[in-house]
Amino acid sequence: MSLPVIVSGAGPCGLLCAVVLQKYSVPFILVERVEESKLTADVGSGFDMAPTAVRIFEHLGLPQWKERMSNFSGITIMSMSGDHIRLIPATELPGQEGQEAYATKRSTLQQCLVEKLGSNLVSGSNAHFGVFVTAHEEASDGSKVTVTLSNGITLEGRALLVCEGWRSLTRERILEGGSSPGADPVNFCNIAMWWGKCEVSPTLKDLLRPTQTAKEGGSFCMFLGDGSEPGNFVAAPAKDGDKDFILWSAAQQALVEPGQTDDLTRRGGVRGEQVKEELQDVLRRRCELLQEIVKATPASDVTKVGLYDRKNLSQSSVSPTGLVALLGDASHPQTPFLGQGCNMALADAFAVCTRLGVANNKTEGTGAVGSVRAALSCLDAQERKMFARKTVLNARYIARLMTSDSSIKGFVMRKSFQYLPTSFIFPRVDEGNRTFVNQALKDCSLPILPENL
Numbered sequence: 001m002s003l004p005v006i007v008s009g010a011g012p013c014g015l016l017c018a019v020v021l022q023k024y025s026v027p028f029i030l031v032e033r034v035e036e037s038k039l040t041a042d043v044g045s046g047f048d049m050a051p052t053a054v055r056i057f058e059h060l061g062l063p064q065w066k067e068r069m070s071n072f073s074g075i076t077i078m079s080m081s082g083d084h085i086r087l088i089p090a091t092e093l094p095g096q097e098g099q100e101a102y103a104t105k106r107s108t109l110q111q112c113l114v115e116k117l118g119s120n121l122v123s124g125s126n127a128h129f130g131v132f133v134t135a136h137e138e139a140s141d142g143s144k145v146t147v148t149l150s151n152g153i154t155l156e157g158r159a160l161l162v163c164e165g166w167r168s169l170t171r172e173r174i175l176e177g178g179s180s181p182g183a184d185p186v187n188f189c190n191i192a193m194w195w196g197k198c199e200v201s202p203t204l205k206d207l208l209r210p211t212q213t214a215k216e217g218g219s220f221c222m223f224l225g226d227g228s229e230p231g232n233f234v235a236a237p238a239k240d241g242d243k244d245f246i247l248w249s250a251a252q253q254a255l256v257e258p259g260q261t262d263d264l265t266r267r268g269g270v271r272g273e274q275v276k277e278e279l280q281d282v283l284r285r286r287c288e289l290l291q292e293i294v295k296a297t298p299a300s301d302v303t304k305v306g307l308y309d310r311k312n313l314s315q316s317s318v319s320p321t322g323l324v325a326l327l328g329d330a331s332h333p334q335t336p337f338l339g340q341g342c343n344m345a346l347a348d349a350f351a352v353c354t355r356l357g358v359a360n361n362k363t364e365g366t367g368a369v370g371s372v373r374a375a376l377s378c379l380d381a382q383e384r385k386m387f388a389r390k391t392v393l394n395a396r397y398i399a400r401l402m403t404s405d406s407s408i409k410g411f412v413m414r415k416s417f418q419y420l421p422t423s424f425i426f427p428r429v430d431e432g433n434r435t436f437v438n439q440a441l442k443d444c445s446l447p448i449l450p451e452n453l
Contacts, residue, residue, distance in 0.1 A: 009163035024357025082287030227407025
C-alpha cells in the first residue's frame with residue numbers, strides 16, 4: 001500500500017486537503033490538537049468566502065453549502081456614530097460577476113467538510129485528535145517523512161502538509177535557522193481585535209433594520225472610525241436553523257500585545273467577562289447598535305486576540321528535501337482586513353492536493369518522490385510567493401488605516417468609501433487565488449473553475 005499524506009491541523013485548510021485527497025483516492029492521516037468533540041465547535045468566528053472558494057465548494061460538491069452559509073446582497077457602510085455613508089450591492093463587487101456574496105461561520109465550513117469526508121474519517125485510524133506533531137524527519141533519499149506525535153505514536157507518510165495556523169510549531173522546524181529562538185519572528189501589527197456572535201433580539205432587529213437592504217437580513221455592515229471615534233466594527237447577519245444571529249468583530253490600535261492562551265480554535269485569544277467589559281468601555285461613545293450587539297453577546301462568546309503576521313515574508317513554504325509544506329496561516333499569516341486568510345488557505349489546499357491526487361493516479365507506489373516534490377513546489381512558485389507577500393503587506397496596511405486615530409486619515413477614508421468606484425474600494429484581491437488554482441487544474445489537464453456558479 002502506498003504511504004499516506006499526513007495533514008497536521010484539521011481547520012478548514014486541513015479538512016479541505018483531506019476532501020481533495022479523498023476525491024483522488026489518496027490515503028491520508030489527519031492530526032489535530034483539538035479533541036474530536038470540539039472539532040466543529042462554534043466559537044463565533046467566521047469568514048468572507050471569496051469567489052474562488054465558493055467555486056471550489058461547488059466543484060467538490062460540499063453538501064448543501066449554499067443553504068448553510070450566509071449570502072448577503074450588499075455592504076452597508078456607516079460611521080461609528082451610526083450615520084449612513086453608502087450602500088454597495090454585492091453584485092458590484094469585483095469577481096462576483098453579478099452574483100451574491102457568501103460568508104460562513106468557521107464551524108459551519110468545518111461541518112460541511114467533515115460531512116463530505118463521511119465514514120472515511122475514522123478516529124484512531126486515519127484521524128488522531130487531541131494530539132499534535134512534535135517532530136518529523138525526512139528520509140535522506142526523499143522517499144518518506146516520519147512524524148512523531150505528542151502521544152508517542154509514529155507515522156510514516158509520503159508528504160507532510162502543515163495546516164497548523166499562525167503559531168505553527170512545525171514551521172520552526174523546517175525553516176532554515178528555525179532551531180534558533182527568534183530566527184523566524186512573528187510581527188505584532190499593533191492591533192487588538194474582539195469577535196463574537198449574538199442572537200438577534202427584537203431590540204436588535206429594530207436597530208439593524210436601517211442597515212439592511214431590501215433582502216431582509218442580507219446586508220453586511222461595516223462601521224468606519226475617525227479621529228474622535230477610532231477603530232473598525234463589522235457585523236454580518238447569519239442563520240443557525242430558524243434563529244438569526246450576528247457575527248461581529250471590532251478592532252482598535254494597541255501598543256501592548258493582548259494576552260494569549262493555547263486555544264487555537266480562537267487563534268490563541270482570551271475571552272470572558274473582563275474582555276467583554278473592556279470592549280463595552282471602548283464602544284461607549286459609539287452608536288446604540290454597536291453597544292447593543294456587544295451587550296447581547298454572552299461573555300463566553302467574546303474573544304480578544306492580537307493580530308499578527310510574519311516579519312520575514314521571503315521564507316520558503318517547502319522544506320529543503322521537498323516533502324513538507326506550509327499551507328495557509330502556517331505559511332502566510334495576515335490580518336483579516338482583506339478577507340484573504342482563509343481564502344488563501346483553501347486555495348493552497350486545493351491546488352497542492354489536486355496535484356498530489358493526479359500524480360498519485362499516474363504514478364503508484366512510494367517511489368514517486370519527484371511527483372510529490374513537484375506538487376508541493378507550487379507553493380514556492382514565484383507568482384504565488386509574490387501574491388502572498390503583497391497580500392500580507394496590503395492586509396497589514398489596511399488594518400492600520402482602518403483603525404487609525406488620525407482625523408485626517410479618517411476623513412479621507414470616509415470620503416473614499418463614499419465616492420470612489422467600488423473596484424477601487426474593494427479591489428479584485430482574490431484574482432491571485434483563482435490564477436493559482438486554475439494553473440493547478442491546467443497542469444493536471446483538468447477543466448478550470450467556471451466563471452459563474
